[in-house]
Amino acid sequence: MAARTPRPTGTPEDLGRTPGLRERKKQQTRDALVQAAHELFLGQGFARTTVDEIASAVDVSQRTFFRYFANKDEVALAVMAEAEDYFIECLHHRPAEETPLQALRASIVKAWRDLGNARASGPGSITSALELMRMIEDAPTLLAAHLRRVTEQERIVVRILAEREGLDPREDLRPAVLAAVFGSVLRAAHLSWTADREPEGPEGMITLIERHFDQLGPALTGHWRTPGQHPGAGTPGDTPPS
Known part of the structure; x- marks a missing residue:
């Protein structure tokens, strides 16, 4: 993803400052555009929704929309x-004492x-992010x-890991390999999660992520078959090919 400064409402941390009136109004307009776009995308599909419809839903001009977002993709992925x-x-x-994988x-x-x-609901909410994940898979x-954003984020992760470990990522491939695996x-x-539609909610997603990471070590080392199972025999109960 492109490197940018996270907006104040996008993090739960107290940033220690109060935005001015103009900044608050701009943020409100941006949030309204994100929310309107998200609702339209869910209601009628990403491909069928136009920028004009998103702007009209917030009662602003198309020109105003483009002050905040370059295109329809960007407003969709804002969540x-x-x-x-x-x-x-x-x-x-x-913490520096964590291994790179532990930190990730x-x-x-x-x-x-x-x-x-x-933020459980509204623009930028975790609920919206979960809904968007399902929508992404249906919109090429x-x-x-x-x-493309994921690829850019991977580059940022490589840089951070290399800095944490005091490595040159051009010479040491471990940051790039780990970022790709992650x-x-x-x-x-x-x-x-999107295929099974279970478990629901952010804690359900966390459980699923943790379960996948628990399998990372076993997936990378050693054989996967049970002891005594002949290579190519498949799982117990499988019918061998005739």
Whole structure:
């Protein structure tokens, strides 16, 4: 994802300042556009929703819409961008004694839990993020935009891990390898959640993410078959090919 400063309402932390009236009004307009777009996308589909419809729902002009968002993809992914930015912020502040994988895992769990506690509904809410995850899989153009953001976020993660460990990522491939593995585990967890539609809510997603990470070590080391099982025999109860 593109590096940017997380907006104040996107994190549950107290940033220690009170925004001015103009800033609050701009934030309200942005939030209204995000919420209107999200509701329209869920109601009639991403492809059928136009920028004009989103702007009209908030009673602003198309020109105003483009002051806040470059296109329809960006306003749709704004919900996920909040969570992604907060995850990066969490990773920056993980204790140095944690291993890179521990830091990544703790950061994603903290991001989901904190954002879930901070805002359960409304623009930028964890509920909206969960709804968006399901919508992304059904909209090819939105999925492509999301994957581009994921690729950029992976580059940021590589840089942070390399800085934490005092490595040059051009010479040491471990930050890049771990960032790629981490992203793939999250993607697998998200796909599992959207396919099964269970368990619900942020805590359900956290449980699913933790379950996937618990399988990372076993998946990377040793054989997967049970002791004594012949290679290629399949699982117990399988009928061998004739």
